[in-house]
Amino acid sequence: MALALDEMDYGVVLLDESFQVLHANHQARVALCPGMVLTLDGTALRVGTAADQRVLEEALLAAVRRGIRRLICLGDGEQRMRVSVVPLPVGGGWRSPAVMLAVERTQACAHLTVQGFARLCRLSPGEEQVLQALCLAQDPAEIARQHGVALSTVRTQITNIRTKTGTDSIRDLVHHMSMLPPLIGALRQQATRASSPQGGTN
Template sequence: MESSFRGQRKLLMLVSGEKELSLAFTPLSHPLEADAPSVLVLLSRQNTCDNLAVRMFARSLNLSPSEESVLMGLCRGLQITEIATQHGVAESTVRSQIKTLREKAGAPSIRRLLHRVNSLPPVVPALRIITPMPHNATEFSHP
């Protein structure tokens, strides 16, 4: 925070085992312009695989459930052998599904496919707020 108060941007990586959290500190004011400098703190973004946009992307390409599952495995950084083991199929099956995925997405490589997925906008499920509706008709009447 101190360097951000002095007008410098800073990236901090916190690691605990396999979990990682990154924080970006961005000064919003110049240290000489304001009495109380302000800093924007951003947390690492949601894991791509947990993003609803990936599922929407899969559906927009009309991926089969197994193709979608392979895509999710690729997003998690799994190797082809790991995906095959997880799904109980041969590596050649996974390679064939990846080829179909790439064709449907118009991506010449796995790298380009994952780049498209990582470029998707973040989408989160809608928040469902349940508020009781008043049953008194006078509250809805117009004057």
């Protein structure tokens, strides 16, 4: 099951009834790193403020004691994080009542998923870069500055992307990307092979 959870493109944390961490998938370990509003500290979850602690504890207690699902918001501004708190009742494969936390994604689509979609739709390398940027919520002017090209070039690339993908607007395109199945695990496997001493040989 751990390998299956690692294929998901958002963070998942499983807790027992005493709110100790049973498992956190790869995306959760990345998202809940030190400095974030919600962090993993061994088998415990930590939050930055007393107010956020109350919000989290109330949601966890409601899940375990009353089977209530909640969407909570922790922190504010750039540190804001939305988390789904979902009860996993007895009989679902757990020895005792447990809770699942699902952490919001930080981008519309994972990098490798965009790559796969770009190949599927026969996008050019430049169009793929623009698509990656759009999935990071960058606007055309920002993309043009970042890549050192004219705004008209980026707009032409966006038009080409929309034509090849059959989408009507940037908003429609990004929504479409957010619905794609993830390719998270393959990306990590490639990165691991590339960084290993044997990564460049076959």
